[in-house]
Amino acid sequence: MEKTDVLVIGGSAAGIVAATSGKCHYADKDFLLIRKENKVLVPCGIPYIFGSLESSDKDVVSDNVLTDAGVRFIVDEVISVDLEKKLCKTKQGLEVSFDKLIFATGSRPVVPKWLNGAELDNVFTIPKDKEYLDSMLEKLVDVKKVVVIGGGFIGVELSDELNKRGKDVTIVEILPHILGRAFDEELAVEAEKVLGSRGVSIKTGKGVKELFGKSKVEAVILEDGERLEADAVVLSVGYAPNTAIASEAGLDLNTLGFIRVDEYMRTRNPDVFAVGDCAEKRDFITRRVSGAMLASIACTEAKIAGMNLYKLSTLKTFSGTIAIFSTIVGETGFGSAGLNEANARREGFDVLSGTFTGVDKHPGTLPGTHKQIVKLIAARESGVVLGGEVIAGPSAGELTNIIGLIIQNKMTINNILTSQIGTHPLLTGPPTAYSIIKAAEDVMRCKGDL
Amino acid sequence: MEKTDVLVIGGSAAGIVAATSGKCHYADKDFLLIRKENKVLVPCGIPYIFGSLESSDKDVVSDNVLTDAGVRFIVDEVISVDLEKKLCKTKQGLEVSFDKLIFATGSRPVVPKWLNGAELDNVFTIPKDKEYLDSMLEKLVDVKKVVVIGGGFIGVELSDELNKRGKDVTIVEILPHILGRAFDEELAVEAEKVLGSRGVSIKTGKGVKELFGKSKVEAVILEDGERLEADAVVLSVGYAPNTAIASEAGLDLNTLGFIRVDEYMRTRNPDVFAVGDCAEKRDFITRRVSGAMLASIACTEAKIAGMNLYKLSTLKTFSGTIAIFSTIVGETGFGSAGLNEANARREGFDVLSGTFTGVDKHPGTLPGTHKQIVKLIAARESGVVLGGEVIAGPSAGELTNIIGLIIQNKMTINNILTSQIGTHPLLTGPPTAYSIIKAAEDVMRCKGDL
Numbered sequence: 001m002e003k004t005d006v007l008v009i010g011g012s013a014a015g016i017v018a019a020t021s022g023k024c025h026y027a028d029k030d031f032l033l034i035r036k037e038n039k040v041l042v043p044c045g046i047p048y049i050f051g052s053l054e055s056s057d058k059d060v061v062s063d064n065v066l067t068d069a070g071v072r073f074i075v076d077e078v079i080s081v082d083l084e085k086k087l088c089k090t091k092q093g094l095e096v097s098f099d100k101l102i103f104a105t106g107s108r109p110v111v112p113k114w115l116n117g118a119e120l121d122n123v124f125t126i127p128k129d130k131e132y133l134d135s136m137l138e139k140l141v142d143v144k145k146v147v148v149i150g151g152g153f154i155g156v157e158l159s160d161e162l163n164k165r166g167k168d169v170t171i172v173e174i175l176p177h178i179l180g181r182a183f184d185e186e187l188a189v190e191a192e193k194v195l196g197s198r199g200v201s202i203k204t205g206k207g208v209k210e211l212f213g214k215s216k217v218e219a220v221i222l223e224d225g226e227r228l229e230a231d232a233v234v235l236s237v238g239y240a241p242n243t244a245i246a247s248e249a250g251l252d253l254n255t256l257g258f259i260r261v262d263e264y265m266r267t268r269n270p271d272v273f274a275v276g277d278c279a280e281k282r283d284f285i286t287r288r289v290s291g292a293m294l295a296s297i298a299c300t301e302a303k304i305a306g307m308n309l310y311k312l313s314t315l316k317t318f319s320g321t322i323a324i325f326s327t328i329v330g331e332t333g334f335g336s337a338g339l340n341e342a343n344a345r346r347e348g349f350d351v352l353s354g355t356f357t358g359v360d361k362h363p364g365t366l367p368g369t370h371k372q373i374v375k376l377i378a379a380r381e382s383g384v385v386l387g388g389e390v391i392a393g394p395s396a397g398e399l400t401n402i403i404g405l406i407i408q409n410k411m412t413i414n415n416i417l418t419s420q421i422g423t424h425p426l427l428t429g430p431p432t433a434y435s436i437i438k439a440a441e442d443v444m445r446c447k448g449d450l
Numbered sequence: 451m452e453k454t455d456v457l458v459i460g461g462s463a464a465g466i467v468a469a470t471s472g473k474c475h476y477a478d479k480d481f482l483l484i485r486k487e488n489k490v491l492v493p494c495g496i497p498y499i500f501g502s503l504e505s506s507d508k509d510v511v512s513d514n515v516l517t518d519a520g521v522r523f524i525v526d527e528v529i530s531v532d533l534e535k536k537l538c539k540t541k542q543g544l545e546v547s548f549d550k551l552i553f554a555t556g557s558r559p560v561v562p563k564w565l566n567g568a569e570l571d572n573v574f575t576i577p578k579d580k581e582y583l584d585s586m587l588e589k590l591v592d593v594k595k596v597v598v599i600g601g602g603f604i605g606v607e608l609s610d611e612l613n614k615r616g617k618d619v620t621i622v623e624i625l626p627h628i629l630g631r632a633f634d635e636e637l638a639v640e641a642e643k644v645l646g647s648r649g650v651s652i653k654t655g656k657g658v659k660e661l662f663g664k665s666k667v668e669a670v671i672l673e674d675g676e677r678l679e680a681d682a683v684v685l686s687v688g689y690a691p692n693t694a695i696a697s698e699a700g701l702d703l704n705t706l707g708f709i710r711v712d713e714y715m716r717t718r719n720p721d722v723f724a725v726g727d728c729a730e731k732r733d734f735i736t737r738r739v740s741g742a743m744l745a746s747i748a749c750t751e752a753k754i755a756g757m758n759l760y761k762l763s764t765l766k767t768f769s770g771t772i773a774i775f776s777t778i779v780g781e782t783g784f785g786s787a788g789l790n791e792a793n794a795r796r797e798g799f800d801v802l803s804g805t806f807t808g809v810d811k812h813p814g815t816l817p818g819t820h821k822q823i824v825k826l827i828a829a830r831e832s833g834v835v836l837g838g839e840v841i842a843g844p845s846a847g848e849l850t851n852i853i854g855l856i857i858q859n860k861m862t863i864n865n866i867l868t869s870q871i872g873t874h875p876l877l878t879g880p881p882t883a884y885s886i887i888k889a890a891e892d893v894m895r896c897k898g899d900l
Binding site: 013016017021024042044045048052053058059060061065284294295296297298299300303304307314315316317318321322324325326327328333335337362363365366367393394395396397398399400401402404405406408409411412414415417418419420421422423424425426427428430431432434437441445 | 471492750772867876895
């Protein structure tokens with residue numbers, strides 16, 4: 001029988017941050033983290049073990065992060081939790097009593113039940129599981145033709161990386177465009193151009209009917225009958241929250257299957273928290289329950305849980321989740337924060353949008369200058385920014401974070417117009433035409449104020 | 451006799467943006483810009499014409515920016531303004547009547563009056579003057595030893611660029627460290643390490659006594675008697691606002707010599723505006739008059755003037771200037787926004803600071819990963835962020851802009867702790883250790899809350 005004050009189930013980003021920031025705030029409490037994985041992968045780095053990183057060993061989170069912070073950990077699997085007795089049981093027969101419990105059980109790749117052939121050899125998913133991925137990497141060595149099903153961020157990153165390794169890659173997406181949930185059409189088309197120019201074949205607006213093969217997969221059959229030869233198939237069609245133990249313990253799940261939590265990441269039981277991919281999120285703007293799963297969101301939630309374990313010490317100054325994505329294909333970074341225009345309209349918002357195309361250095365004659373496109377979406381009456389999209393060079397990630405901060409601060413287009421920024425020839429666009437401010441001007445122009 | 455609705459004096463960043471954004475808002479008005487320069491240089495690009503750009507021709511602002519926006523321009527020099535008659539006279543004998551007037555007359559390099567030898571051949575300053583700089587570039591071709599006096603941003607950038615061209619460069623700074631106005635000591639030292647490792651000699655805490663030579667400069671004599679051999683000397687010790695015409699026209703100057711303006715960049719005369727380097731600024735935090743001169747500040751002011759020429763149409767949502775700087779030496783970017791810790795303490799603020807050293811990609815094993823240091827300075831009681839400093843890779847500029855936005859939104863350390871950011875392996879630091887949030891945690895630790 002093991003005893004702890006705070007038990008964290010799950011050892012990926014959410015679990016690590018919940019435990020370490022909790023320990024930091026409540027140093028006199030004992031923190032125990034139980035995780036299934038022998039070694040934990042940096043989650044967002046996973047697509048890069050297929051190309052840029054030479055091996056998954058370069059994508060491992062050091063256990064020192066936990067031990068240096070004074071958090072104990074056990075490699076084992078929690079199989080049940082008794083919330084009344086405050087006791088959990090593990091696969092290896094351990095019993096752990098706790099005072100506070102944090103679910104950070106993450107998510108797993110979805111395999112559509114209706115998909116025939118998903119059980120064939122060389123059909124893979126992308127779980128956060130080092131052993132699985134190492135074996136997959138090995139099997140991919142001699143493979144030539146790979147079909148990636150799903151053109152979201154992971155599918156796109158993986159396709160580009162496999163392409164770098166010399167594979168013949170085709171990406172199949174059922175929506176009209178890749179990255180179509182994050183980007184409006186005109187920006188998604190740019191992503192397709194970049195990915196296509198690097199040698200990845202892109203098939204959009206195409207559903208998959210089945211996977212074909214004897215023991216090993218041989219082809220992907222599309223709904224329109226087209227047959228794509230394949231030595232391997234990667235399914236990247238989404239992730240489902242791991243909530244079985246929480247649900248069996250009597251905690252509520254929401255309509256999307258996430259563990260219900262309040263603003264401080266507490267379940268109905270004030271001693272039990274949930275954070276990360278398994279925890280409920282509401283969209284910052286639409287207030288709808290959201291299925292967003294990002295390590296950055298997980299870490300923010302984990303920090304909030306960690307700080308508020310024993311008392312609500314930290315007033316959470318935002319309410320709701322903003323999906324802030326970024327990625328890079330070749331030299332071109334893509335980012336998105338909040339609602340895109342199509343989604344905003346679908347939600348019923350009366351919106352204005354504005355776009356500016358500039359450069360990321362100035363003068364644009366400087367070597368290494370990259371095109372920079374910023375689109376902003378704002379509510380027509382209030383002018384409050386609802387979302388933004390970015391195409392840029394290496395600063396695309398932080399530029400997207402600026403838009404994320406604009407949304408969180410409920411800044412209006414007018415606020416942006418009169419905002420102060422810093423510029424430098426080699427680091428940013430020009431002071432006369434800083435993309436975010438110029439995009440705001442373009443929004444005003446739509447409104448007729450310019 | 452020429453007639454216009456809005457006359458803009460000065461054709462650099464401030465003048466261009468005031469005229470074009472004014473025209474954009476008041477399309478039925480005639481806008482005329484008068485400038486001295488035949489060709490206008492991108493101001494922040496000037497240090498780079500000495501290295502990265504092959505010629506000043508690559509650093510020219512196209513006149514299309516004006517003409518495409520419907521702004522007329524004349525190359526001439528305004529020599530006097532009669533505010534009562536609303537009339538100005540030029541060097542070439544032109545008379546121009548106007549309804550509204552915008553001073554965007556900029557600044558000029560300071561040459562200390564007490565400095566003997568400043569008149570010698572091969573002693574240069576860095577004015578925003580293409581002819582002067584082209585001739586200087588030519589004279590520098592055969593020069594070997596260059597001494598740059600002044601270790602601010604321009605001095606540092608220039609030294610690095612001249613060093614790239616194979617010059618033997620020494621930078622002399624009277625303060626204890628280069629970039630010492632923007633950065634606290636521990637970060638300034640990093641800048642010195644980077645610049646030094648690239649081959650620039652750095653002499654700090656050294657005043658200059660005089661420049662020595664017959665007709666051409668031969669040496670710089672320091673106050674402590676040391677003699678630095680020099681084939682050329684560049685004085686980069688500051689800029690003074692060009693306000694003679696404004697002053698002669700009866701407008702008020704403040705104690706630092708800038709044209710007095712209100713929040714909407716209007717002088718005491720509601721038809722006369724001043725923007726950019728010649729216009730008064732107050733510090734966002736200290737409320738003191740500020741001598742900051744940055745193209746980015748100039749453009750914000752110019753936009754505000756342009757929008758509010760005929761009516762106060764745009765509520766300015768901030769009050770006061772935040773100096774937001776960034777630069778890059780080799781592969782290392784440096785940025786600073788608001789007050790640094792030393793300045794904040796000097797102003798009498800009771801401050802807390804926190805610093806985090808991380809990486810700009812994740813995992814840090816990814817090729818091209820750069821160290822990232824973020825320091826935040828906050829008021830102890832309120833937790834409001836007063837300033838921040840950044841050392842990073844190519845995202846240093848936008849990371850500094852994030853801090854600038856944090857200051858403008860009067861965000862507290864607690865706001866930052868619970869902020870949402872987006873991360874990507876190749877574009878940002880890790881979600882578990884995003885530098886700005888970790889620096890905020892370090893501030894909390896100082897406060898004893900962690």
